[in-house]
Amino acid sequence: MARRRYLIAYDIADPARLRRVCRVMEAYGQRLQYSVFLCDLSKLELVRWRADVHEVIDYGEDSVVMIDLGPEGAAASVTQLGRPRDLPKSGPAII
Amino acid sequence: MARRRYLIAYDIADPARLRRVCRVMEAYGQRLQYSVFLCDLSKLELVRWRADVHEVIDYGEDSVVMIDLGPEGAAASVTQLGRPRDLPKSGPAII
Numbered sequence: 001m002a003r004r005r006y007l008i009a010y011d012i013a014d015p016a017r018l019r020r021v022c023r024v025m026e027a028y029g030q031r032l033q034y035s036v037f038l039c040d041l042s043k044l045e046l047v048r049w050r051a052d053v054h055e056v057i058d059y060g061e062d063s064v065v066m067i068d069l070g071p072e073g074a075a076a077s078v079t080q081l082g083r084p085r086d087l088p089k090s091g092p093a094i095i
Numbered sequence: 096m097a098r099r100r101y102l103i104a105y106d107i108a109d110p111a112r113l114r115r116v117c118r119v120m121e122a123y124g125q126r127l128q129y130s131v132f133l134c135d136l137s138k139l140e141l142v143r144w145r146a147d148v149h150e151v152i153d154y155g156e157d158s159v160v161m162i163d164l165g166p167e168g169a170a171a172s173v174t175q176l177g178r179p180r181d182l183p184k185s186g187p188a189i190i
Contacts, residue, residue, distance in 0.1 A: 007102060007162060009104060009127070009128050009131045010128070011128045011129050011178075032104070032160055033104050033105070033106045033130070033158055033160060034106050034130070035128070035129070035130070035131075036104045036130075036131065036160070050176075053176065054176075057176065057177050058177070059176070059177045059178070060177075060178065061177070061178065062177045062178060063128055063175065063176070063177045063178040063179075063180065064175070064176040064177055065127055065128060065131070065173055065174065065175050065176075065180075066173070066174040066175075066176070067102060067162075067164065067171050067172070067173050067174070068171055068172065068174075069162065069164075069171060070171075076162050076163055076164060076165075076171065077162070077163065078160055078161075078162050079160065079161040079162070079163075080158065080159070080160050080161075081145075081148065081149075081152065081154070081158070081159040081160075081161070082152050082153070082154045082155075082156070082157045082158045082159055083106075083154075083155065083156065083157065083158040084158070085158065085160075
């Protein structure tokens with residue numbers, strides 16, 4: 001299954017929505033920072049992620065940004081200064 | 096001057112350091128989210144950014160990640176859900 005690596009970052013205005021977005025993100029990828037995740041997703045997983053996030057965010061108050069970093073395994077590299085984080089090995093934990 | 100677009104995100108443990116990192120980031124790029132910036136930087140500007148950040152962060156507590164999104168003008172695209180943000184037109188505000 002071909003996957004692409006995405007960086008997904010979010011600013012969620014409401015604490016309850018923030019917790020729900022975090023739960024969604026943890027099912028699809030790996031936390032790089034407090035509100036920044038790296039996710040290796042197939043096209044189907046990307047559609048599911050989008051539907052799950054759509055259910056939670058308030059489009060007037062919240063902001064989610066997604067950047068396609070390229071094919072899994074050949075994606076843009078991540079340079080880390082300070083406290084390092086593990087990068088995703090492959091694919092979401094739970095579909 | 097050839098520039099590349101970088102996504103820079105940070106988790107800074109100490110409020111005073113966080114303010115200083117914010118000031119550094121605002122001089123080099125455009126805020127995409129609370130702790131996520133897009134910066135179009137030449138090689139020289141990248142070296143200066145790194146030196147400036149090095150002066151501020153605590154390598155044991157703080158985390159800064161930087162992802163090269165490609166040449167300015169042909170960089171990886173940013174998909175935004177919810178409240179949109181302006182993307183950088185070009186180059187840092189203050190060298």
